[in-house]
Amino acid sequence: MVIVMDDIKSYGFKDFVYNTLVNVKGYTSLKEIQKEVVPLAIEGKNIIGRSSTGSGKTEAFLIPIMHNLYLDSDKVEVLIIAPTRELAKQIYDEAMDYVSSENKLRIKLLTGGFDRKRDLEKKGNNPHIIIGTPARLKDLLLGNGMYDISHVKTIVLDEIDMIFEMKFLEDIDALMSKLKRNVQTLAFSATISEQLKVFIRKYMDSKVIIDLSKKELTASNVKHYAISLKGRSRQEALVDLVSNLNPYLCLIFASKKENVNAYFKLLSEKGYNVGLIHGDLDSRSRRQVMKKVSSYQYIVASDIAARGIDIEGVSHVISVDYPYNLEFYFHRAGRCGRNEESGECYSFYDEKEEKIILQLINKGLKIENISYKNGERKVLKPFVREKKNIVNEELAKEIKKITVKHKNKQVKPGYKKKMKEEIDKVKRKHKRDIIKKSIKEQIKKSYKPGGKNYHG
Numbered sequence: 001m002v003i004v005m006d007d008i009k010s011y012g013f014k015d016f017v018y019n020t021l022v023n024v025k026g027y028t029s030l031k032e033i034q035k036e037v038v039p040l041a042i043e044g045k046n047i048i049g050r051s052s053t054g055s056g057k058t059e060a061f062l063i064p065i066m067h068n069l070y071l072d073s074d075k076v077e078v079l080i081i082a083p084t085r086e087l088a089k090q091i092y093d094e095a096m097d098y099v100s101s102e103n104k105l106r107i108k109l110l111t112g113g114f115d116r117k118r119d120l121e122k123k124g125n126n127p128h129i130i131i132g133t134p135a136r137l138k139d140l141l142l143g144n145g146m147y148d149i150s151h152v153k154t155i156v157l158d159e160i161d162m163i164f165e166m167k168f169l170e171d172i173d174a175l176m177s178k179l180k181r182n183v184q185t186l187a188f189s190a191t192i193s194e195q196l197k198v199f200i201r202k203y204m205d206s207k208v209i210i211d212l213s214k215k216e217l218t219a220s221n222v223k224h225y226a227i228s229l230k231g232r233s234r235q236e237a238l239v240d241l242v243s244n245l246n247p248y249l250c251l252i253f254a255s256k257k258e259n260v261n262a263y264f265k266l267l268s269e270k271g272y273n274v275g276l277i278h279g280d281l282d283s284r285s286r287r288q289v290m291k292k293v294s295s296y297q298y299i300v301a302s303d304i305a306a307r308g309i310d311i312e313g314v315s316h317v318i319s320v321d322y323p324y325n326l327e328f329y330f331h332r333a334g335r336c337g338r339n340e341e342s343g344e345c346y347s348f349y350d351e352k353e354e355k356i357i358l359q360l361i362n363k364g365l366k367i368e369n370i371s372y373k374n375g376e377r378k379v380l381k382p383f384v385r386e387k388k389n390i391v392n393e394e395l396a397k398e399i400k401k402i403t404v405k406h407k408n409k410q411v412k413p414g415y416k417k418k419m420k421e422e423i424d425k426v427k428r429k430h431k432r433d434i435i436k437k438s439i440k441e442q443i444k445k446s447y448k449p450g451g452k453n454y455h456g
Contacts, residue, residue: 079130083166251317
């Protein structure tokens with residue numbers, strides 16, 4: 001234990017940072033993403049980080065931020081932006097743990113869902129760190145000049161791909177334009193979208209990309225099952241599965257908001273203890289759901305609303321349909337199997353969705369193909385990846401050689417006819433080879449045990 005503690009001590013963090021990690025948060029060592037991000041962020045590097053929910057991403061940026069703070073400053077030093085108020089509050093709660101070890105530290109939370117007038121009236125001294133959502137920060141910091149952010153040294157954009165999906169790019173642009181050109185930028189994202197590439201080119205002259213997403217796709221303690229619908233509706237399949245699982249806490253995902261509402265209503269009417277999370281809930285309803293999370297056995301959620309929210313104790317995940325962005329499947333699955341606990345992920349599929357499952361398998365995911373009806377589970381044939389047609393590839397290579405050869409030669413009259421004749425010749429040879437191979441295989445089979453020419 002002492003050796004592991006020395007591991008954290010070896011980073012040379014400020015006393016209040018070390019004390020918070022060890023005595024308040026119970027850390028014995030840094031997590032993988034923290035080991036990658038923290039030293040570089042302390043040096044002031046710009047970082048693009050890709051890592052799954054629950055990997056320790058929040059602390060990966062909070063640790064270097066806290067270590068680099070000048071606590072005697074009366075200026076805003078850090079701006080942390082999150083796409084949803086729930087995620088911003090979660091980051092705020094994690095950051096406030098450091099206040100218990102350092103009473104000089106000042107942190108302010110600015111999000112929608114609270115009285116704007118009250119926020120302005122409770123301005124107080126400049127905080128060292130401001131945490132909030134894009135629209136509210138733009139309104140209070142730029143529209144009302146609540147705090148001066150021109151001296152900010154570090155900006156964090158958490159779940160930046162989600163920020164762009166929710167159409168906050170204009171707000172981010174406005175906020176970034178008020179910061180120093182050399183501000184340190186720490187951005188965390190599930191995917192590197194075209195919008196993010198534009199942002200990087202505009203605001204991040206040099207950066208380090210840390211990508212741990214591929215390492216985290218296939219947690220060995222989480223099992224993945226694809227359930228064939230075989231003509232059944234998703235509602236019927238969901239009720240059947242839910243009635244036989246008895247999870248500690250199960251998250252049920254649907255890609256469309258209207259389906260989220262429909263599945264919530266369906267399970268509520270069946271008498272299940274179920275909660276609802278989606279982006280259109282009013283502020284009060286969302287806060288009530290988050291407060292009561294531990295009292296539910298099932299929560300129906302949309303990808304956007306649930307991204308970045310850390311919900312403890314998830315034992316099962318059900319994907320009623322597949323997300324539009326395939327990376328979101330791994331965000332869904334990453335909700336369970338935390339702290340090396342076992343987890344199970346189920347997804348329903350029809351024939352059209354088999355190709356999606358193959359894409360997941362090609363990414364390294366092990367998925368068991370099953371049917372599930374009236375509580376009875378049957379193992380079906382494994383999913384088979386499409387094999388490349390090697391023979392056709394070889395033919396294509398031969399044809400390409402001919403076209404390149406004629407292209408490089410000096411063009412002569414009738415060259416197209418000559419090239420066509422050569423290609424036809426190769427095609428005929430290719431067809432003969434296939435026939436010969438087929439005949440050989442038939443002969444070989446007939447002399448095997450059970451074949452018509454076998455006399456063993």
